[in-house]
Amino acid sequence: MRLRQTCSQPRQTPTFASLLTHSPLLIALPICLLLATGFVVVGVYTERKVSAFMQDRLGPMEVGKWGLLQLFADLLKLLQKEDIVPRAADRKLFLLAPAVIFASVFAGYAVLPLTPDFQASGAAVGIFYLMAILSFDVVGILMAGWASNNKYSLFGAIRSVAQMVSYEIPLGLTILCAVLVGQTLNLQELSFQQGIYSSQTNYLFGLKATGIDVSDWGGIFTWNILRNPFLLFVYVIFFICTLAESNRAPFDLPEGESEIVSGFQTEYSGMRWALLFLSEYAMMLLVSFLGAILFLGSWNTPLPNIGPVRLADWTSGEPGTVWGNVTGAFWLFGKAFLAVLVQMWVRWTLPRIRIDQMMYLCWKVLTPAGLVLLLISAVWRLLMV
Amino acid sequence: MQPNDVAVNIPEVIQQIPLNYYLIFSTALFVIGIIGVLTRRNAIIIFMSIELMLNAVNTLLIAFSSYRSDPTGQVFVFFIMAVAAAEVSVGLAIIVMIYRNIRTIDVGVLNKLKW
Amino acid sequence: MNQFNTFLASFKNLTTAGYLFYGLGLITLISAISVVTAKNPIHSVLALIFTFFCLTGHYMLLNAQFLAIVNIIVYAGAIMVLFLFAIMFLNLKEEDEEAKTNVTKMAAVIVGGVLMVLLLSIFNYAPVGTYNPASFDAKTGLVERLGIVLYSDYILPFELASILFLVAMVGAVMLGKREAGDPHF
Numbered sequence: 001m002r003l004r005q006t007c008s009q010p011r012q013t014p015t016f017a018s019l020l021t022h023s024p025l026l027i028a029l030p031i032c033l034l035l036a037t038g039f040v041v042v043g044v045y046t047e048r049k050v051s052a053f054m055q056d057r058l059g060p061m062e063v064g065k066w067g068l069l070q071l072f073a074d075l076l077k078l079l080q081k082e083d084i085v086p087r088a089a090d091r092k093l094f095l096l097a098p099a100v101i102f103a104s105v106f107a108g109y110a111v112l113p114l115t116p117d118f119q120a121s122g123a124a125v126g127i128f129y130l131m132a133i134l135s136f137d138v139v140g141i142l143m144a145g146w147a148s149n150n151k152y153s154l155f156g157a158i159r160s161v162a163q164m165v166s167y168e169i170p171l172g173l174t175i176l177c178a179v180l181v182g183q184t185l186n187l188q189e190l191s192f193q194q195g196i197y198s199s200q201t202n203y204l205f206g207l208k209a210t211g212i213d214v215s216d217w218g219g220i221f222t223w224n225i226l227r228n229p230f231l232l233f234v235y236v237i238f239f240i241c242t243l244a245e246s247n248r249a250p251f252d253l254p255e256g257e258s259e260i261v262s263g264f265q266t267e268y269s270g271m272r273w274a275l276l277f278l279s280e281y282a283m284m285l286l287v288s289f290l291g292a293i294l295f296l297g298s299w300n301t302p303l304p305n306i307g308p309v310r311l312a313d314w315t316s317g318e319p320g321t322v323w324g325n326v327t328g329a330f331w332l333f334g335k336a337f338l339a340v341l342v343q344m345w346v347r348w349t350l351p352r353i354r355i356d357q358m359m360y361l362c363w364k365v366l367t368p369a370g371l372v373l374l375l376i377s378a379v380w381r382l383l384m385v
Numbered sequence: 386m387q388p389n390d391v392a393v394n395i396p397e398v399i400q401q402i403p404l405n406y407y408l409i410f411s412t413a414l415f416v417i418g419i420i421g422v423l424t425r426r427n428a429i430i431i432f433m434s435i436e437l438m439l440n441a442v443n444t445l446l447i448a449f450s451s452y453r454s455d456p457t458g459q460v461f462v463f464f465i466m467a468v469a470a471a472e473v474s475v476g477l478a479i480i481v482m483i484y485r486n487i488r489t490i491d492v493g494v495l496n497k498l499k500w
Numbered sequence: 501m502n503q504f505n506t507f508l509a510s511f512k513n514l515t516t517a518g519y520l521f522y523g524l525g526l527i528t529l530i531s532a533i534s535v536v537t538a539k540n541p542i543h544s545v546l547a548l549i550f551t552f553f554c555l556t557g558h559y560m561l562l563n564a565q566f567l568a569i570v571n572i573i574v575y576a577g578a579i580m581v582l583f584l585f586a587i588m589f590l591n592l593k594e595e596d597e598e599a600k601t602n603v604t605k606m607a608a609v610i611v612g613g614v615l616m617v618l619l620l621s622i623f624n625y626a627p628v629g630t631y632n633p634a635s636f637d638a639k640t641g642l643v644e645r646l647g648i649v650l651y652s653d654y655i656l657p658f659e660l661a662s663i664l665f666l667v668a669m670v671g672a673v674m675l676g677k678r679e680a681g682d683p684h685f
Binding site for chain 3: 400408432433452472
Binding site: 128131158165 | 540542543546549565566568569572573576577578580581584585588642643
């Protein structure tokens with residue numbers, strides 16, 4: 001009887017569980033899926049054009065105007081390919097692994113605040129969840145490498161796991177630095193703090209002692225990298241770590257073509273390979289978004305209000321309005337895409353590093369630097385309040 | 386939308402599921418772990434069954450803690466997880482060491498301490 | 501029988517979260533059983549990872565958000581990857597394990613079953629109570645609340661845990677280090 005009474009109560013504000021079961025999920029899922037897959041179309045084309053530009057080539061030019069339709073031609077080719085499963089492979093795991101990898105990357109999109117009003121899940125543990133999900137990618141890669149039953153695949157998988165597990169430590173430290181400044185794990189709250197719609201007062205460089213109130217200036221002055229200038233160095237470390245996490249050059253040891261064919265992807269063909277490819281690009285975009293949200297002011301405009309020239313007000317709108325959401329999405333996507341371009345620039349500039357150099361960089365350079373910066377950020381936080 | 390107001394009321398599961406069901410659920414999980422320890426001979430799988438038992442206990446602690454709104458139970462779980470992580474790192478190192486010396490991790494062969 | 505009828509009556513009136521509990525619970529138990537019965541150690545590990553994921557789902561349903569995520573990071577992300585690594589290094593195959601005799605297995609299952617019945621019949625008399633709507637605090641499992649308890653009442657165990665980790669780390673490195681003359685696997 002008691003049960004029936006409690007059931008008939010109207011549903012109030014959602015708990016985490018109910019957020020999972022019934023709410024913006026139905027809209028958010030297709031939007032994020034479209035975002036991740038759509039980015040592959042843009043990302044692959046950009047990557048090929050950027051690399052062509054850097055190597056003084058033209059890149060794809062044949063299919064469509066300026067080769068714009070090249071990726072669709074490639075997709076058509078991949079769709080026609082046979083889905084080969086090696087006879088000695090562990091069939092079930094082999095087929096499952098790409099899905100696990102993609103799912104774990106894609107699940108990360110759930111907590112990203114893409115605009116001031118759009119966030120698939122407002123879970124209070126946002127960024128912490130993101131870190132957990134990123135670390136779960138490892139299991140899928142290990143599955144793919146082991147199930148292929150091929151020594152290059154296994155080597156690739158083990159390299160990849162060693163790399164990702166190691167780089168998670170400096171990555172966690174850098175994320176912690178940003179969280180220290182914002183005092184919240186929710187990415188949407190972190191976003192609100194970094195702009196003119198912040199509920200708290202922002203001082204110049206975060207220092208209360210300066211007494212210069214920049215809450216009204218907005219723009220770049222309220223971004224995290226200027227609320228605590230040391231976060232600029234932190235962002236550099238974060239960027240290096242995310243390169244390693246997404247297995248991008250110069251950290252592409254797990255799929256280094258000249259050494260181990262292509263690592264855990266060696267045995268995959270057709271659409272399954274495309275899924276692996278998709279998750280690599282989805283990961284690039286995810287970490288770029290994360291960097292933009294944590295350090296580069298999220299969906300806030302970079303232009304400050306200067307006296308009567310209300311640049312920040314003109315280029316962003318109140319949360320809740322259409323204009324606010326459109327400009328918010330524009331700035332966030334712009335920042336993330338800029339970070340993706342830098343990732344590509346790095347890839348086509350730097351040679352692949354050796355595995356011992358990779359470990360050295362992580363454990364002896366980035367981790368100690370991350371710890372020192374964490375200490376500095378903590379002290380800075382004390383100066384902020 | 387301010388995301389602050391997440392979780393201000395009672396989760397639906399707590400309203401609808403009696404605490405006893407969690408007891409039954411984690412007992413079943415625990416017993417599966419025990420059966421695993423008793424039936425398998427691979428040291429790593431025995432180890433995993435122990436993890437399963439630890440998790441059964443964790444689930445129960447979290448359920449009690451949530452129903453009673455007492456954070457202490459969840460802090461306990463946090464410590465259990467910390468100890469489990471330390472235990473696994475040392476335990477697996479020991480298993481790898483055993484494998485290196487006697488080329489097997491079958492617990493049936495590891496009977497030197499019997500005498 | 502009467503008990504069953506009330507159960508059925510309440511079962512029909514659940515919301516999504518209630519059905520999620522039963523569904524997740526069933527999946528958890530099935531995957532836990534496959535951890536124990538899987539022939540291939542790798543399948544066993546993956547089933548265990550899946551079990552932990554289901555348990556994370558349970559924690560989220562209980563609104564223990566912090567521990568749900570810690571469970572993924574620590575168990576599914578770190579501990580299970582260690583297990584996977586160890587099994588891959590040792591290259592264990594299905595045939596490596598000579599099964600125990602059927603008699604032993606039967607005995608083990610009977611012992612387990614008896615234990616379960618015993619525990620459940622004890623719990624049947626245990627006054628577990630239920631939640632108190634007046635004093636209920638849905639923020640119990642959130643980071644802020646747990647952090648305050650952890651850093652005030654349990655600060656000493658928390659610091660000791662770091663020493664435990666240091667010792668475990670040193671121990672694992674010492675055990676795993678290859679000495680001169682040791683074989684390469």
